[in-house]
Amino acid sequence: MSAFLNDGFVADGEARLHGSDLSMQRGYALFDFLRTVHAQPLFLQEHLNRFFHSADALHLKVEKSKEGLTQIIHQLIQQSGLQEAGIRLLLTGGYSADTYHAATPNLLITCNPVKTSTPELFEKGVSAITYQHQRELPHIKSINYLMAVWLHPLLEQKKADDVLYHQNNIITEFPRANVFAVTKENILITPAHNMLKGITRSFILKEAAAFMEEEERDITVDELYTASEIFLTSTTRRVMPVLRVDEQMVGDGKPGVVAKKLWKVFEKMEDALIGRPKP
Amino acid sequence: MSAFLNDGFVADGEARLHGSDLSMQRGYALFDFLRTVHAQPLFLQEHLNRFFHSADALHLKVEKSKEGLTQIIHQLIQQSGLQEAGIRLLLTGGYSADTYHAATPNLLITCNPVKTSTPELFEKGVSAITYQHQRELPHIKSINYLMAVWLHPLLEQKKADDVLYHQNNIITEFPRANVFAVTKENILITPAHNMLKGITRSFILKEAAAFMEEEERDITVDELYTASEIFLTSTTRRVMPVLRVDEQMVGDGKPGVVAKKLWKVFEKMEDALIGRPKP
Numbered sequence: 001m002s003a004f005l006n007d008g009f010v011a012d013g014e015a016r017l018h019g020s021d022l023s024m025q026r027g028y029a030l031f032d033f034l035r036t037v038h039a040q041p042l043f044l045q046e047h048l049n050r051f052f053h054s055a056d057a058l059h060l061k062v063e064k065s066k067e068g069l070t071q072i073i074h075q076l077i078q079q080s081g082l083q084e085a086g087i088r089l090l091l092t093g094g095y096s097a098d099t100y101h102a103a104t105p106n107l108l109i110t111c112n113p114v115k116t117s118t119p120e121l122f123e124k125g126v127s128a129i130t131y132q133h134q135r136e137l138p139h140i141k142s143i144n145y146l147m148a149v150w151l152h153p154l155l156e157q158k159k160a161d162d163v164l165y166h167q168n169n170i171i172t173e174f175p176r177a178n179v180f181a182v183t184k185e186n187i188l189i190t191p192a193h194n195m196l197k198g199i200t201r202s203f204i205l206k207e208a209a210a211f212m213e214e215e216e217r218d219i220t221v222d223e224l225y226t227a228s229e230i231f232l233t234s235t236t237r238r239v240m241p242v243l244r245v246d247e248q249m250v251g252d253g254k255p256g257v258v259a260k261k262l263w264k265v266f267e268k269m270e271d272a273l274i275g276r277p278k279p
Numbered sequence: 280m281s282a283f284l285n286d287g288f289v290a291d292g293e294a295r296l297h298g299s300d301l302s303m304q305r306g307y308a309l310f311d312f313l314r315t316v317h318a319q320p321l322f323l324q325e326h327l328n329r330f331f332h333s334a335d336a337l338h339l340k341v342e343k344s345k346e347g348l349t350q351i352i353h354q355l356i357q358q359s360g361l362q363e364a365g366i367r368l369l370l371t372g373g374y375s376a377d378t379y380h381a382a383t384p385n386l387l388i389t390c391n392p393v394k395t396s397t398p399e400l401f402e403k404g405v406s407a408i409t410y411q412h413q414r415e416l417p418h419i420k421s422i423n424y425l426m427a428v429w430l431h432p433l434l435e436q437k438k439a440d441d442v443l444y445h446q447n448n449i450i451t452e453f454p455r456a457n458v459f460a461v462t463k464e465n466i467l468i469t470p471a472h473n474m475l476k477g478i479t480r481s482f483i484l485k486e487a488a489a490f491m492e493e494e495e496r497d498i499t500v501d502e503l504y505t506a507s508e509i510f511l512t513s514t515t516r517r518v519m520p521v522l523r524v525d526e527q528m529v530g531d532g533k534p535g536v537v538a539k540k541l542w543k544v545f546e547k548m549e550d551a552l553i554g555r556p557k558p
Contacts, residue, residue: 003298013297015297015298015299016295016296016297016298017295017296017298017303018292018294018295019282019294019295019296019369019387019389020294021303022428023302023303023306024296024300024302024303024308024369024371024387024422025422025424026422026423026424026425026427026428027302027306027308027421027422027423027424027425028424028425028428028429029303029306058429059429059431059432088378090298090303092303093428099367100424100427100428100455101428101431102428102431108298108303110298133415136412136415136425136426137425137426137429142306142425143303143304143305143306144305144306144423144425145304145305145306145307145379146305146306146307146415146416146421146423147415147416148305148379149301149305149307149372149379149380149381150307150337150338150416152338152380152381153338176379
């Protein structure tokens with residue numbers, strides 16, 4: 001594997017940053033993550049747009065253009081020889097002289113094998129617990145997952161796969177995924193505020209609009225408990241049914257109709273990419 | 280300058296971590312920071328205790344003993360030739376295989392020149408603005424200063440030196456310092472909850488108890504506005520008068536009696552370390 005660091009390709013072992021970098025000093029960095037399908041980056045423009053948005057919001061400058069980054073990403077994919085890869089773009093606060101103020105950002109782009117969901121994992125679904133927490137600066141894809149990683153032992157203890165954050169009983173997001181629910185009235189609902197609007201989330205909203213009513217609005221934990229269907233969406237998991245929340249069964253405890261439909265939408269979209277020439 | 284990385288001393292340029300480290304992936308790391316006076320580490324035991332407490336709280340194991348770390352720190356100080364140095368101990372979530380779960384922690388200890396406060400800076404004091412924010416896991420000295428660094432442009436715009444966090448009008452802490460106030464009744468007050476209890480804060484509470492009444496309790500922003508004196512305490516700044524809060528003058532706008540007394544306590548304590556043999 002190789003990587004791209006600031007202004008050139010480096011061997012994976014050299015994809016290192018000095019300890020004075022503001023990411024290690026103050027957790028000050030942002031990233032984006034996308035995957036390839038048949039060696040083609042999925043939703044590349046959307047991810048690059050969000051990467052630049054995050055950088056702008058954290059007052060950091062991306063020295064490369066979107067075209068430049070696109071070229072680097074294609075080269076990394078080619079070098080890796082991977083069909084299914086995860087591309088991560090990291091932009092940090094740079095080597096800070098006073099360990100507190102941002103300097104020239106460091107840019108690190110990596111390309112690694114990625115595990116995505118499978119039909120078997122989709123059928124199995126996941127279980128979640130709710131937990132009161134509001135991420136700071138939730139519209140920015142910062143590297144701050146302190147709470148998420150800190151909660152791993154609690155998840156083990158509760159035998160849950162993931163945690164769904166809420167603030168004062170209003171649900172927001174999973175640490176790495178968005179949440180959707182289907183109401184008894186067959187309306188697709190998803191939170192509107194205080195979370196990161198995922199690129200898969202946007203795709204789902206667009207696709208589901210073709211066959212059902214949608215609402216982006218506040219959802220309480222109690223409303224979630226009565227949903228006929230819940231699922232999460234993310235880059236690697238696409239659509240993943242949530243079959244238990246806080247030890248309560250969701251619907252009949254099996255993947256729901258809407259999640260199944262959306263899974264098929266993904267299959268179709270990804271199949272269409274086979275053998276498509278690179279842009 | 281040299282540094283200590285995991286199991287040996289390295290040149291400063293080699294004090295680097297691979298991008299797969301959980302600090303850069305998920306902001307998952309903790310640290311502690313102490314300074315030397317006349318080449319002797321100040322409050323070393325207290326800092327090591329807190330370092331181990333933070334590691335424990337983040338479910339990370341420090342492979343070295345306190346005695347081992349003490350020895351490494353003394354060697355780094357000696358190698359640096361510095362009289363006044365800043366020692367930083369960083370413990371990260373390690374090189375994570377799945378970029379999300381903690382692995383074997385990386386330990387990086389550095390020793391660099393440090394700028395501490397001076398009598399001139401003490402006289403000048405600082406200005407602060409209040410800002411609503413609650414750090415997650417505030418009792419842990421994690422590397423998460425995302426909000427603090429993000430707020431730098433606001434501080435510039437407001438021509439303020441630092442930001443004092445409050446949550447629902449109850450003040451907590453500065454990003455890198457604790458806050459104290461002196462009431463009109465001459466009682467020294469400082470927040471009790473939802474912040475990091477600094478080692479300088481403990482020292483101040485112990486020393487000030489000799490000459491005044493103290494209360495650790497909730498303090499509202501409004502109460503702060505009417506204080507006759509406000510100061511912050513930190514490792515590098517010792518005691519620093521806060522002379523303006525949200526554009527309101529504190530007391531008569533000059534360093535107060537209590538802050539001056541405590542500054543002298545520091546001078547005396549640090550002078551006593553000259554030529555003291557190393558432990």
